Amino acid sequence: MRKRIEDYLGKKINACEYIGHRINFNANNITLCHEAEVGAYILGNVDDFSLNNYELSLLRHIAEVEEGCSICNRCSKCKSIKFENKIAYITINTSDYCNSSCIYCDAHYGKEGSGYNPIPLLEKVKCYIDDNCFFDWGGGEPTLNPYFEESIRWISENGYRQRINTNGIIYSEETEKALDKGTASLRMSLDAGTKECFYRVKGHDKYEDVWNHIRAYRKVSDNIYLKYNVFNLNSEKKEIDEFLSKSTDVDIKHIIIDAEISAYQRELNKGPFFFTRKEFDAIHYLWDECKKKNIDVTVSGYAFSVRPEYDEDKQLKLPSLYFDNIDWETISNGIFPDIFANTTQLIDQIKNKDNIIFGAGSRGKQLLKLCQINKIKGIRIIDNDSTKIGKQIDGIIIEDAQTVLKESNNTFLVVGRYAAEQVKEINNHADKSNKIIWVKEFDI
Structure with missing residues (x-):
């Protein structure tokens, strides 16, 4: 007799925290995780996604891991766990198109106008979605999805929580309503203080529009998180000072510090982005200034988990020692490459x-x-x-x-x-x- 999902509930299986707990709705497929260590486990295609196919994919995955023939067997997160099937985390990345061209990002090469409606797919697995499920919007730029406004409304009306990762160029009325209702948070990577540096890093001239939209969102909610990815193009003290000045002007309560991931990589870095002693000093300066201004400041795990350090509360903290990862055999004469966003x-x-x-x-x-x-x-x-x-x-x-x-x-x-x-x-x-x-x- 064919195994059913119910046959595994509450039992120990070889899997990871994502199995049965997470779904990623991507531009071209649906995956179990976004694990860079071994590659994402694909649950299926968008066009033929159904409740039955989801269940069959989970069962196939469990069987493959048990037999030792899954890519997941090579992942460090794979271990013996108690299986439960309540989806607690869903990412929605239905398009790779973006109306910004951030200098460090590769998620803006998709087709304009692309992006499918996630609601019918969510309805199919709603019986497995936990009441406290967290939805995480990304992409591409999510506000460009033709179905974005109704999807935000669907998630909010169903009582789920959601985070919108956006460049802030487009103002979303449904996002404002969800923020006002307390069911949403918003995260933006500003990565600059001055208009000139903003254009250099983000590749567009919507600086004033973005800050006006931040101001409007902030009027209805404290849950606005501004992120600063530090690297060699935005680490000047004047940039950080201006970023903090603009943030305090609109009464921002939360700032996230990160490093540009390819600059802060494990391997020797050949470029084109760099994290030198100057950038190391910049992240600590930003942290100290946030503390002085009573702004809640946190450290992102995107880059800093590469060489993690933790405080007494087991929270990720900024590195205490500078690590020089520059490949000096490549930059032997100190001629660093420059790069431009567009x-x-x-x-x-x-x-x-x-x-x-x-x-x-x-x-x-x-x-x-x-x-x-x-x-x-x-x-x-x-x-x-x-x-x-x-x-x-x-x-x-x-x-x-x-x-x-x-x-x-x-x-x-x-x-x-x-x-x-x-x-x-x-x-x-x-x-x-x-x-x-x-x-x-x-x-x-």
């Missing part, structure tokens, strides 16, 4: 300069086309492949990298999967009068 910023930086595209591959050719479209003149191309030297791309002769790197006052554009290697080579062979721009994205 194409407009990139073009503004390279116009009227001596620019050299490092690499004559497909990405280098795309970058050349972008420069030509934007009438950037004097572009040169270099490569290490001797078979390419002397050949032409759109009339531009490909030059030998080793020869050109000996020149001065150039701006090298690195792009694609070999960017870190190119940064290393520039540092090894070029003098400090040269600059590096790590091209993150561009539209042809």
Whole structure:
């Protein structure tokens, strides 16, 4: 006889805290977790999701783990637990599209207007949703989902709690109502104090709109959490002071400190973002200033759980010692790469300069086309492949990298999967009068 969910209730199984307790509604699938350690366990597709399929997926997962043939067997969170099937945590990330282009984020490349209605899917498993279930909105930008307002209302009317992670560009009336009702909280990553730094990091000029929306939300609720991801582009004292000044002006009660995750990584960091002693001092300065202003301040586990430290209450705290994770073999001459949030910023930086595209591959050719479209003149191309030297791309002769790197006052554009290697080579062979721009994205 086929096993049923009821057959496992209250019994010990090999699983993790997520099994039966969590669902993630993603843009393209539905998963059990977002575990980076081994990869997410996929429960099914959005189009064929049903109560029966959910139950069958759970049963299949339990059987696979028991047999030792699941990806979850390799996860450190997998252990013997008492099985219960009350869904207590649900994430809603129905689209990868975002109307911001935060410099460190890859969740804004989706299609505009995308995003499905999660309500019919939630209704199908409502019998398993715990009365105290917590809903966590993300993406992409959730307010762009065509069904966002009615979904916020559905969650609130059913008495569930929810957190909306938003860039704040769009004001949501249903979010305001849920905040006023006390069933919602709101979290925004501001990552800057001044308008100039905000544009540099967030890639859009809606600074005033965002702060006006924060002010409006704050009028109905204390549950507004502003997050500051510290890295080398926003760690100046004046940025933190201005961020705190704006926060106190609207009477913000909660601030979250984090580090940009790729800058604060475990591995040696080749760039393009960095967490140096300056950033270490900045997070402590931000913490101390929040305490002085009686602002509730917490440490995010997103980056700081990499090398965690805890206080006497077992709460994550800021690192007490600076850890230098910079790959100095790559940045051997101290030429750190720069990076920009969008194409407009990139073009503004390279116009009227001596620019050299490092690499004559497909990405280098795309970058050349972008420069030509934007009438950037004097572009040169270099490569290490001797078979390419002397050949032409759109009339531009490909030059030998080793020869050109000996020149001065150039701006090298690195792009694609070999960017870190190119940064290393520039540092090894070029003098400090040269600059590096790590091209993150561009539209042809």
